[in-house]
Amino acid sequence: MDLVQAPLRGEVLHVDHVSVALSGRQVLDDVTFSVRAGEFTGVIGSNGAGKTTLLRVILGLQRPGSGNVTMPTQSRARRGRSIGYVPQKVLLDPDMPMRAWDLVALGLDGNRYGVPIRSRQRRQEVDAMLKAVDAERFANVRVGHLSGGEQQRVLIAHALVSRPQLLLLDEPLANLDLGSSQEVVTLLGRVAAEQGVAVLLSAHELNPLLPVMDRVVYIAGGKAVSGTADEVIRGDVLSRLYGHHVDVLRVHGRILVVAGEENADLAAHEADVVVGAG
Amino acid sequence: MPPTRPTSWSVQADLSMGQLVNWIFEPGFFASQPVHVAILIGGATAIVSAIVGVFTVMRGQSFAGHALTDVSTAGGSGAFLLGLSPLFGFVGFGMVGACVMELIGIRRVRGRDLATGIILGASIGLAALLLYLDTSSGATTGATQQILFGSIFTIETSTIPIVISFSVIALGIIVAIYRPLLLSSVSNDIAAAKGVSLRLIGLLFMLALAVSVGLSSLTIGAILSTALLVGPAATALRVTARLGVALIVACVIGVGVTWLGVLLAYDSYYWGSSRQGFPVSFFIVALVFVLYLISGFSGIRAVTSRRERAVLQGAEA
Numbered sequence: 159m160d161l162v163q164a165p166l167r168g169e170v171l172h173v174d175h176v177s178v179a180l181s182g183r184q185v186l187d188d189v190t191f192s193v194r195a196g197e198f199t200g201v202i203g204s205n206g207a208g209k210t211t212l213l214r215v216i217l218g219l220q221r222p223g224s225g226n227v228t229m230p231t232q233s234r235a236r237r238g239r240s241i242g243y244v245p246q247k248v249l250l251d252p253d254m255p256m257r258a259w260d261l262v263a264l265g266l267d268g269n270r271y272g273v274p275i276r277s278r279q280r281r282q283e284v285d286a287m288l289k290a291v292d293a294e295r296f297a298n299v300r301v302g303h304l305s306g307g308e309q310q311r312v313l314i315a316h317a318l319v320s321r322p323q324l325l326l327l328d329e330p331l332a333n334l335d336l337g338s339s340q341e342v343v344t345l346l347g348r349v350a351a352e353q354g355v356a357v358l359l360s361a362h363e364l365n366p367l368l369p370v371m372d373r374v375v376y377i378a379g380g381k382a383v384s385g386t387a388d389e390v391i392r393g394d395v396l397s398r399l400y401g402h403h404v405d406v407l408r409v410h411g412r413i414l415v416v417a418g419e420e421n422a423d424l425a426a427h428e429a430d431v432v433v434g435a436g
Numbered sequence: 437m438p439p440t441r442p443t444s445w446s447v448q449a450d451l452s453m454g455q456l457v458n459w460i461f462e463p464g465f466f467a468s469q470p471v472h473v474a475i476l477i478g479g480a481t482a483i484v485s486a487i488v489g490v491f492t493v494m495r496g497q498s499f500a501g502h503a504l505t506d507v508s509t510a511g512g513s514g515a516f517l518l519g520l521s522p523l524f525g526f527v528g529f530g531m532v533g534a535c536v537m538e539l540i541g542i543r544r545v546r547g548r549d550l551a552t553g554i555i556l557g558a559s560i561g562l563a564a565l566l567l568y569l570d571t572s573s574g575a576t577t578g579a580t581q582q583i584l585f586g587s588i589f590t591i592e593t594s595t596i597p598i599v600i601s602f603s604v605i606a607l608g609i610i611v612a613i614y615r616p617l618l619l620s621s622v623s624n625d626i627a628a629a630k631g632v633s634l635r636l637i638g639l640l641f642m643l644a645l646a647v648s649v650g651l652s653s654l655t656i657g658a659i660l661s662t663a664l665l666v667g668p669a670a671t672a673l674r675v676t677a678r679l680g681v682a683l684i685v686a687c688v689i690g691v692g693v694t695w696l697g698v699l700l701a702y703d704s705y706y707w708g709s710s711r712q713g714f715p716v717s718f719f720i721v722a723l724v725f726v727l728y729l730i731s732g733f734s735g736i737r738a739v740t741s742r743r744e745r746a747v748l749q750g751a752e753a
Binding site: 219 | 490493494496611612613614615616618619621622623625626627628629630631632673674676677678679681682
């Protein structure tokens with residue numbers, strides 16, 4: 159066994175110098191960071207920065223060109239199963255005959271062949287999970303009939319019910335209104351602490367996550383810096399990451415990152431602004 | 437009819453019951469061997485179609501199911517030309533078509549629809565040629581009718597074991613891939629992340645679909661088999677939120693309309709004075725359509741959604 163790099167205490171995921179090129183374009187460039195149990199990590203970046211590719215590499219759906227991803231306590235073959243995953247777009251058809259309860263139950267053993275066998279333990283696990291995400295009251299409602307925020311909670315329960323070490327969420331707040339998105343963030347923060355699961359969440363807005371986020375992985379142009387929000391969201395750090403001048407403004411407890419295009423005409427520049435509710 | 441106590445009152449009731457039974461079931465219905473075969477094969481086919489159909493509707497693959505009916509048409513007419521049972525052509529061609537559609541149609545919905553459309557077109561063209569050859573070869577009559585609109589009353593008893601075997605294969609596939617099939621119907625991304633082979637699941641499901649379409653091509657005809665595949669399933673999905681219940685409701689509807697269709701077709705021979713029965717397929721498809729309409733307009737749908745809304749409102753209060 160390779161012991162050159164001793165895993166950090168409680169480390170559940172190690173992304174080690176990962177680079178990915180897709181059809182000639184460098185999507186990820188030497189990305190390194192770690193995630194520890196019970197921590198809440200936000201992968202922040204604008205659209206096209208490489209967030210989804212990073213998550214796909216972690217899930218094992220995309221092979222990195224160089225570098226690798228390890229989960230110190232899991233073998234490579236079991237990696238996918240020890241990650242709970244909530245993808246970016248899940249279109250739940252209103253006519254799909256699936257109740258919230260059924261979808262969560264599918265999180266237990268949906269990857270196995272055959273039909274599910276009912277058991278008391280199975281029922282209790284699903285019930286408990288629905289309760290944990292505060293979704294028990296719509297357990298018997300079709301998932302397609304639920305609101306976006308409610309669906310997100312059910313999908314989180316689906317991802318968590320198999321007790322993974324890592325919960326991965328791709329832009330879970332993208333299509334939610336402010337209230338629902340705050341609810342989801344609060345829920346995730348609580349779940350991370352209660353269940354000791356590491357939460358890794360991608361988002362293009364930084365501010366909604368500030369109350370619960372332990373660490374930030376900030377991605378721009380395929381490169382990443384990681385650390386606490388105070389370490390990373392600074393003008394000098396982000397200027398180095400973007401390769402040009404970036405302003406970080408703190409207004410009323412909110413953080414505003416203004417990263418203009420390097421050679422763009424100032425008047426017409428397309429500001430890469432990361433904003434949100436604080 | 438339930439047995440009744442032999443009182444003078446019930447004897448009278450028995451008499452009128454007997455007349456009613458005779459009125460519903462024209463003489464000879466229960467003694468007729470073609471009816472026995474039709475009831476058995478029609479029932480098996482309806483169950484397979486209903487169960488595969490629920491997943492087809494859920495996965496949004498009704499178009500693939502329809503295209504497979506055209507592939508089946510070509511296969512059936514080819515088998516006819518070679519003097520084989522059309523069933524082998526229906527199922528055999530359908531399975532090949534299913535594989536080609538799944539393998540060239542990449543996972544993108546658009547790619548899948550294009551691949552499906554192209555195969556559909558090619559199949560109809562081939563069927564046009566083969567059916568022409570079938571009818572012009574002279575020795576056999578009614579090939580077109582039999583292949584396009586089914587032949588439930590003229591199935592030979594030797595076909596029964598083959599139909600049962602195909603049914604077991606199709607249902608066996610569905611049982612084997614039940615959970616990953618559901619998971620990938622919810623989200624391909626989640627299923628892939630959990631290590632499910634989307635290609636294998638997609639292919640196996642298409643094979644089950646091909647077998648199902650082949651079987652219903654035999655009973656209600658190649659171009660009508662979509663009705664038996666999609667109709668009962670779509671109706672069931674309208675009235676219940678539970679998959680298990682939907683599967684049972686779809687089976688009951690499928691078997692019900694098939695058997696009722698067989699009965700009406702048998703009885704229709706005695707309607708009027710022309711002594712010419714109506715085709716079974718007409719009745720089955722008409723019943724499927726009527727049930728679907730009823731499920732949409734009646735209170736059934738309203739009741740289920742009202743119940744769900746009550747749950748949600750109760751939760752908010």
